[in-house]
Amino acid sequence: MSHIDEGRLHAWLDGALGPQSGPEGAAMAVHLEECDECRSRLEEARAVRERARAALSAADSPPLAAPPFVDLVARARSDGWTPDDPSDRESVRIRSRTAGPAGRSRIPRVGLAWAASITIAVGAGLLGRELALQRGGDLPAELDFGRESVEAPADEQEGFRENAPAAREPAPAEPPARQKSDARKIVEAEESTAGRGAESRKLDVSERVDADLAEVAAPPAALRAHETIGQVEDEESSGRNRFAAPPPQPGPAIGHPALGCWRMESGQERSGLPARLWLTEDPLPDDAHGALRLKTDMDPGLSGSEAPGWLPLGADSVWLSIPPRVFRLAPVDGILVGQVSDPTEPSAADPLSVRFTRVECGTP
Amino acid sequence: MSEPWATIYGQVWDDLVRFLDRKVWDPERARDLAQETFVRALQADPVPDDPRAWLFTVAGNLAKDEARMAIRRREKLKLIRVDAEDAEPVAGPDEELEASDRRAMVRQALESLSERDREALLLCDAGLNYTEIAAATGLSPGSVGTTLSRARRRLAAAYEAQEGDEENGVAHR
Numbered sequence: 001m002s003h004i005d006e007g008r009l010h011a012w013l014d015g016a017l018g019p020q021s022g023p024e025g026a027a028m029a030v031h032l033e034e035c036d037e038c039r040s041r042l043e044e045a046r047a048v049r050e051r052a053r054a055a056l057s058a059a060d061s062p063p064l065a066a067p068p069f070v071d072l073v074a075r076a077r078s079d080g081w082t083p084d085d086p087s088d089r090e091s092v093r094i095r096s097r098t099a100g101p102a103g104r105s106r107i108p109r110v111g112l113a114w115a116a117s118i119t120i121a122v123g124a125g126l127l128g129r130e131l132a133l134q135r136g137g138d139l140p141a142e143l144d145f146g147r148e149s150v151e152a153p154a155d156e157q158e159g160f161r162e163n164a165p166a167a168r169e170p171a172p173a174e175p176p177a178r179q180k181s182d183a184r185k186i187v188e189a190e191e192s193t194a195g196r197g198a199e200s201r202k203l204d205v206s207e208r209v210d211a212d213l214a215e216v217a218a219p220p221a222a223l224r225a226h227e228t229i230g231q232v233e234d235e236e237s238s239g240r241n242r243f244a245a246p247p248p249q250p251g252p253a254i255g256h257p258a259l260g261c262w263r264m265e266s267g268q269e270r271s272g273l274p275a276r277l278w279l280t281e282d283p284l285p286d287d288a289h290g291a292l293r294l295k296t297d298m299d300p301g302l303s304g305s306e307a308p309g310w311l312p313l314g315a316d317s318v319w320l321s322i323p324p325r326v327f328r329l330a331p332v333d334g335i336l337v338g339q340v341s342d343p344t345e346p347s348a349a350d351p352l353s354v355r356f357t358r359v360e361c362g363t364p
Numbered sequence: 365m366s367e368p369w370a371t372i373y374g375q376v377w378d379d380l381v382r383f384l385d386r387k388v389w390d391p392e393r394a395r396d397l398a399q400e401t402f403v404r405a406l407q408a409d410p411v412p413d414d415p416r417a418w419l420f421t422v423a424g425n426l427a428k429d430e431a432r433m434a435i436r437r438r439e440k441l442k443l444i445r446v447d448a449e450d451a452e453p454v455a456g457p458d459e460e461l462e463a464s465d466r467r468a469m470v471r472q473a474l475e476s477l478s479e480r481d482r483e484a485l486l487l488c489d490a491g492l493n494y495t496e497i498a499a500a501t502g503l504s505p506g507s508v509g510t511t512l513s514r515a516r517r518r519l520a521a522a523y524e525a526q527e528g529d530e531e532n533g534v535a536h537r
Contacts, residue, residue, distance in 0.1 A: 011494065061385055
C-alpha cells in the first residue's frame with residue numbers, strides 16, 4: 001500500500017475510516033502499524049485538527065438555552081402547519097374527544113393565536129409514582145423511570161429545600177384507607193399497562209386522558225393535585241366523577257373550570273426523563289384574559305415565570321416547563337388555570353375559568 | 365424517519381446554534397435562526413431522509429439569507445449616513461473585549477477559507493459525520509476528508525497568523 005494521503009488521515013482521525021470500517025480502513029490500520037512516515041504524518045494531522053478545533057472554539061459564545069420544543073410546535077401550528085404523522089411528533093400524541101370532531105384539532109389556529117396554547121408540563125406520572133412509592137406501592141420496573149433521580153443526593157435535595165418557599169405547608173393528612181386506595185389504583189393502572197407494548201400504552205393513556213378531560217372539571221382551589229388524581233381515578237372506576245363538568249357551552253369559558261393534572265406513562269423515547277404532559281386550552285374569546293397560576297405553595301421558580309406564580313396566556317403562549325430534577329424533588333401540588341380580570345395583575349380571587357379540551361404529551 | 369424531531373432537537377440544538385453563530389456572528393440571531401430551522405423542519409413534507417443534514421442545510425441557507433439582508437441593511441445605513449464610526453467604542457470588561465477580539469479573529473480566519481471548505485469545517489465541528497457533511501454540501505463522501513484537511517490547515521494558519529499580529533499590535537477590524 002502506498003502512503004496514506006492527508007484526506008484519509010483526517011478521515012481516520014474523525015472516525016470515518018477505521019479498522020472496522022471496511023477493507024480500506026483495515027488496510028490503513030495495517031499500513032499505519034508498519035509505516036513510520038505515515039504514523040508521523042498522522043500525528044501532524046492530529047495536531048492540525050486540534051489547532052483548528054481550538055481556533056473554532058475561540059469563537060464560542062456562552063450557550064443559549066433551547067426554548068421548549070413545544071414552543072416551536074406552537075409556532076409551526078400558528079403558521080398553518082398541521083401534524084399528520086403522530087409517529088414523528090412527540091408533541092402530538094394524545095387528543096381529547098372533547099376537542100370535537102377528529103379534524104378539529106388539525107385546523108390551523110392562525111386566528112386564535114393569542115389563545116393558541118398554554119402548556120403545562122406536569123410530570124403527573126411522577127406525582128402518581130411518588131405517591132405510590134411514598135405509600136408503599138411498587139411500580140413495575142418498566143414504568144419506574146427516574147427512581148434514582150427521585151432519590152437524589154442529599155446535598156442536591158438540601159440545596160433545593162433551601163430554595164423552596166418557606167411558606168410551603170404540609171398537605172392535610174388523608175385517611176389511611178383513602179391513601180391506600182389512591183396508591184393502589186395508581187399501581188394497578190400502571191401494572192395494567194406494563195404488560196403491553198409501548199403503543200398500546202400510549203393508546204391506553206390517550207383513552208384515559210380523553211375520558212378524563214371530557215368529564216373532569218376543576219376541583220376546589222385548595223385541592224391537592226395528587227388527591228385529584230386519586231379522586232379522579234376513584235371516580236373513574238366507579239363510573240362517576242365528582243368534578244364532572246357541565247356540558248360544554250358556547251361563549252366565554254367562564255364557569256367551565258378544569259384542572260390540568262394527569263398521570264401519564266411517558267419517557268419511553270427519552271429514558272431518564274419524566275413524563276411530560278401539557279394541556280392546550282380551548283380557544284377563548286378574543287377579549288378574554290387568561291393566566292395560569294401555580295397552585296398555592298408551589299415554588300414560583302418552577303414556572304420560570306418572571307411574575308411569581310403566574311404565567312400569562314395570550315399571544316405569547318406560555319408553556320410551563322418544570323425541570324425534571326427539580327420537579328422530582330418537589331412534586332408540584334397542583335396547577336390551577338384561571339381567567340383573570342387583569343392579566344398584568346392576576347388575583348388569587350379570580351375565578352378558575354379556562355377549560356381544557358386537548359391534552360398533548362411529549363418531551364420538550 | 366427513525367427519530368422524532370423532538371429528539372433531534374435535544375441532540376443538535378447547541379451544535380446548530382454554534383454553527384449558525386459562526387455564520388451570522390450574533391448569538392441571539394443564531395438562536396432565532398435555529399428556531400426557524402426547526403419550525404421549517406416540523407413543516408417539512410415529506411420528512412427528510414437525513415434530518416440532521418437537512419437541518420444544517422436549511423440553517424445554512426437561512427444564514428445566507430440573513431447575510432444578504434444584513435448587506436441591504438448596511439447599504440441603507442450608509443444612505444442615512446449615521447456617523448457612528450467615529451464614536452468611541454463602549455468600554456466593557458476586559459474579558460468581553462478579549463472574547464470579542466477572539467471572535468473577530470476566528471471570523472476573519474474562517475472568511476479566508478473557500479465557502480466549501482468553510483462549510484465542511486463548520487458542519488464537522490457541529491458533529492455531522494462524513495456522510496451527513498457530504499449530503500449537506502454536495503461533496504462526495506470520499507472527498508470530505510481532503511476538504512477538511514485543507515480547511516483545517518488553512519484555518520489554523522490564518523488564526524495563528526492573526527494571533528501573531530495581535531501580539532505585534534496589528535488591528536484586526
